[in-house]
Each structure stands twice: as C-alpha cells, then as structure tokens.
Amino acid sequence: xxxxxxxxxxxxxxxxxxxxxxxxxxxxxxxxxxxxxxxxxxxxxxxxxxxxxxxxxxxxxxxxxxxxxxxxxxxxxxxxxxxxxxxxxxxxxxxxxxxxxxxxxxxxxxxxxxxxxxxxxxxxxxxxxxxxxxxxxxx
Numbered sequence: 001x002x003x004x005x006x007x008x009x010x011x012x013x014x015x016x017x018x019x020x021x022x023x024x025x026x027x028x029x030x031x032x033x034x035x036x037x038x039x040x041x042x043x044x045x046x047x048x049x050x051x052x053x054x055x056x057x058x059x060x061x062x063x064x065x066x067x068x069x070x071x072x073x074x075x076x077x078x079x080x081x082x083x084x085x086x087x088x089x090x091x092x093x094x095x096x097x098x099x100x101x102x103x104x105x106x107x108x109x110x111x112x113x114x115x116x117x118x119x120x121x122x123x124x125x126x127x128x129x130x131x132x133x134x135x136x137x138x139x
Contacts, residue, residue, distance in 0.1 A: 076088050
C-alpha cells in the first residue's frame with residue numbers, strides 16, 4: 001500500500017497551524033500540492049465528505065490518524081501494522097495520551113508533538129461542545 005507520509009518539517013508546521021484554525025494556511029496547503037492535509041482539517045471536524053475523500057483518494061493513514069485521535073484502538077493498531085509508529089503516537093497523543101506525546105519528543109518528532117497538541121485541543125473542544133449539547137438537551 002503506497003501512502004504519502006513523509007512531509008518536510010515546514011509543511012507539518014503549516015498543517016499544525018491549519019489544524020489550529022488558520023484557514024489561509026489550510027487553503028494554501030490545498031492549492032499547493034497538499035490537498036489531503038487541508039481536507040484532513042475538515043475531516044478532523046467530523047465532515048463526512050472530507051473523511052470519504054481521504055479514504056477514496058489514497059490517504060487511509062490520515063483517516064486512521066483521526067480515528068485514533070478519537071480513541072479508536074483499532075486505528076492505532078492499523079497505523080502500527082503499516083509501520084507508521086510516529087502517526088500511531090500522534091493519534092494517541094492527540095487522544096490525551098501524555099506518554100505518546102513524550103515518545104514523539106524523545107524520538108525527535110517535535111513537529112508531530114506540536115501537531116498532537118493542536119489536534120488534542122480541537123478534539124477536546126469538539127467533545128466539550130458535544131457534552132454541552134447533550135447536557136442541555138437532557139435538562
């Protein structure tokens with residue numbers, strides 16, 4: 001299975017900035033050869049069409065990264081199986097696993113550690129908003 005997983009450090013930093021909410025950088029990524037990274041941002045925000053695009057266009061590892069960040073253990077194991085241990089730890093760190101955040105740092109993946117923190121913030125905010133909606137609807 002051919003997967004595009006190697007990105008220059010500056011692209012990973014731009015990707016992390018796009019995850020943080022910078023739409024100009026997200027648009028730049030999409031227009032400059034990294035549409036999967038721009039669509040990843042939409043998929044991270046639970047947009048079904050972006051998730052489908054990642055799967056249909058050869059980026060199942062990015063979808064597994066998102067699923068892993070949402071607590072899907074099978075997605076993390078899939079990343080490991082295909083030799084994507086940095087992405088496995090990125091997913092786990094984004095899912096609030098501090099040991100994986102340390103692993104990224106200790107294995108010289110500072111850009112992925114930053115990405116994990118950005119993803120963690122997004123996923124935790126989505127979870128908080130979902131909990132607020134559920135709490136309000138049950139009152």
